[in-house]
Amino acid sequence: MTTLDNIEIIIGTYEQFLLGYGVETSDDGFKLIRNFATHTHQASIRDLASSRHYLASAGADDSIYLYNMQNRMETGKLTHHNDTVNSIAFTPNASHILTCSTDGSIAAVRCGNWKLEKHWKNAHKGSSVNTICIHPSGKLALSVGSDGVLRTWNLVKGRQAYATNLIPKLGPYAKNITVTKWSPDGTKYLIATNSMLILYSVENAGIIHEAKFECRVTCVEFHDDLIIIGHDNGQVQLYNWESPPKSYLKIAHDSRVKAIACSDDIIATSSSSGELKVWRLTKNSLNLLATENCGARITCMVLARKFANQKVKQEVSIINENQTVATKKNIFKIRQEVIIEVDNDEVSNEIVDNSFKNLKRNPKSKSVTSADIRKMNSLSQNVRKKSKIIEKVSPFTERKKKNKGALNIDSKKLKLQGHQETENSVLDATNTKTMSKDSVNTEIKIKKKQEEAEKIPDLNSTINLISPSAKKRKSLTKLNPATKVIKKASKKLKKRKIMRQ
Template sequence: MDELIVGTYEGFLLGYSIRTEDKNMKLKQTFATHSHTASVRCISIGGKFLASGGTDDKVVVIDLKTRQEHTVLMNHDGTINSVAFTHNGTHLLTGSDDGSIIITRTGNWQIEKIWKKAHGGQPVTAIAVHPSDKLALSIGGDKTLRTWNLIKGRPAFTINLASKGVLLPTEIKFSPGGDRFSLVSQQTVDVWTISKAGVEKRITCTSKPTTVQWLTDERLYIGLENGNIITLTVSDTKALTYPAHKQRVKSLHYENELLYSASSAGEIKVWSVDESKLVEINSCNAACRVTCVSLNRQNHLVKKEDNSDIEDEEEKAASEENNEESDDAEEITVPVKRKPGAFVTISYGDEVKDENDEDNKPPPKKKFKKRKRNKKPKSQKKAD
């Protein structure tokens, strides 16, 4: 059982459990919080934590076990446009209108790195973390695409998007394998290849593209301003079009052969994906204007329904039987695996440095003084 997390323009965070009953899928609301005083712009899930950023300059962290506010990060002085946990869940990257990117360690929530002028002082629009956690990509108001080395904690590459014909980029997402990523701009979606360091395919849409969701390293779905969803592979010349919503598609998410879509009118739909075909399974209305969605895939963090008394009694009886059997058994201690302390532990290749960036300046070399040894006088040596 998965749980869909929805951010809204009204500042709410909503949860919907996804259950299968009598071969029918149903969406039922599990929780609702109003931690933000303004619109929620972005959300991300890492381990048991849900992070959301909004136009109130706050990053709210919610514990998905207790469904309560865990902490609030007030490190930015502008709208939070992007929040992204690393895939191992050890760090949270946040980008803001104040022009900075901040890396915060989860757990103690201490800042480990700040790039104050990540995009020349212009707003940071979006951040995407590579599946390997070795690097991150960001786009901003300076019309550049920047690569950040998450091992050494410094910038690596900068690409001028205007020279590539990309204007006003709004979203960036990696494919599951990480060799490709999509870049959404005004009327096009560009597919980039990291190994070739350039644009592999440009997709021109009939309506303004709003969001992209990769299914595989080859196939992707694109949500449009007119409410349609189109799908194609990187090698396809024509796309299939599905009339999904009456208003613009705000967000897409794919998991376990299911595609979740949400419109600006608050309509949420679940689709089954059979090869390239979309079949609507169920839908509901959040009664709010949806801005973003994510999926909580951890079953133990999904709150159960209050009317599931039969299931609770069965689980209780099973646990009692297990306790009786374990009374005579010996206790076995299992060592707990620790998460890596650094950003990542994988080596990174050669990088192009920005000489004007203070983060790239090497630290000053330390001078060490030679220690003088006290020599004994010759007369003392003879006496010895």
């Protein structure tokens, strides 16, 4: 048994709105309450289909919009048709969705990845396809076009099985058929046009019942052994085709009945004036439960499964937790680059450990704003400037270390003093935030020249005191050719031999 708490009534309107209603109990009985409203289509909505958590809406804007009813979110859009999408239908296991359009094509799209797997571009020889319906087994499908032909499609092989010409039977009305339905057990199907209803048998492949009514048939729905028929004058008829045929009429609406949807003993009807009613079927009679006017012209309707709000809240909370974790990670990465400036004009390149301790203690700390990020970036840029300036000054100190002359203790003191003075001058220059790069570089160059002019002469004087002839000294080792050395050695040997003799 289907309860009112488990279903949701979804309607499409001529004004391009998609509306969802739920039935809630009250002191006076039942009430229809609007759960959601969305305006995604750019033209009127022509058909709706629902299976499991999928919901699809087809419109005159050549597009099909897809929704996830579990999360209540729009998940995609299909635009493989080039004209108005007249009818859509899900397979029973919700593996595919079939669509047909005025452009004369039928398409099969896989649910989930929404990939177009089959596209019959000339399904009805170039004529528009008015309606399509799928067998409860998911292996067959019926389609009717403006060419007046009823075509059966083998969905397993992906091709047409056979075609039936309806023009000899129905005449010009065969080109305007918009109602085709399979029975729940899959043994019968029907078509309706104008004021006529024809019931076919799958086993005999022939007509088993025909019925004519006083008013035009606008919508039809199977319910066990009954056929629920909506008429142009606002009447809802319960029709039993078994012999003798029986019918029960109920004046449900003041205007044309536009759509009928049923689930077990719950039946929903809607009219073109915007009136929506929910009924309970008991012993061939309809008992009204709730009514509401949506304020728009209804074009189609479907009953969808209503998911519990707790699951939705759990999923939202999980998403929020993931978002908070992500923001904490981002904060951690940003704060690693933060450098503190001390009041004593000293720069420390240490990471802010205290801030991270506070984050661990207070997980509900405020998120970093854009102003904080700008301050962090400016601080990091100042530190980069300082590192570049120190790199420029370091070669001056290295030159003094590379000097080959002998230096005394006074020269070492000069080195240390010069190095400290340069570092202090750099820190003083960089602590001023308003100073530009060019001004800092020019001041450093001037200080360099002054220090070189003052200190380098002292170094030279110490070198002159220790080795006064260092500048005039030349290399004492002169290399002689090898032949001269050999000749001298041979002469000495000859002299020695002569002396011995």
